[in-house]
């Protein structure tokens with residue numbers, strides 16, 4: 001599933017090919033994504049000049065003169081640039097053709113993604129209640145400490161709550177808790193301020209590293225046919241249940257926590 005670093009990598013990859021250019025037309029081959037693609041998307045976007053491509057949480061905001069295309073990659077979505085008119089394979093649901101002769105192509109085998117139109121995207125119901133960006137100044141350990149007081153839920157689902165901070169998905173929550181030495185099952189309200197300061201730093205460090213790694217694959221956004229811009233990051237615990245901890249050699253445990261798989265080291269994380 002694309003997490004925040006993949007979405008940010010996608011933004012950086014596609015933005016130079018979109019910004020400042022006019023849309024020629026929009027071709028929709030399959031409208032049934034998580035929500036239906038608006039019937040009038042072609043009418044609204046055609047002829048519009050794209051001003052910028054921004055990101056908020058895992059939403060890409062492709063801003064045009066009259067409004068904004070909100071894109072979410074869901075479980076399996078991707079965006080890349082192809083020559084306009086290139087025949088579409090299965091799952092290649094949408095082309096946004098540009099005056100440059102390239103087209104932004106949306107592919108999504110599982111169709112859990114979304115392409116929506118909004119004149120005021122930050123007030124859209126999907127975005128209006130989101131917490132701060134994890135890499136912005138508005139997010140820090142003090143916020144985690146204050147919001148967690150009196151909360152009995154486990155710390156891992158707490159930091160994955162979009163109202164607390166956006167974009168900390170399962171991979172990065174699992175890895176950041178390991179790096180900070182915090183047991184994912186621990187009650188959010190029982191963790192000290194000092195440990196939350198450390199945890200917030202680890203979240204920022206790990207997400208920043210992932211985005212930097214993603215940056216090395218930007219050339220893949222034009223042409224090619226694979227999944228663009230995804231990267232392999234060295235993972236210490238995520239997906240490694242039953243294997244040895246890279247720090248202490250103990251066997252990593254895998255549990256279910258908040259309906260999500262979670263791996264931790266019983267010795268390094270307390």
Ligand SMILES: [Zn+2]
Pocket residue numbers: 245246247248249250265266267268269
């Ligand atoms: Zn360990």
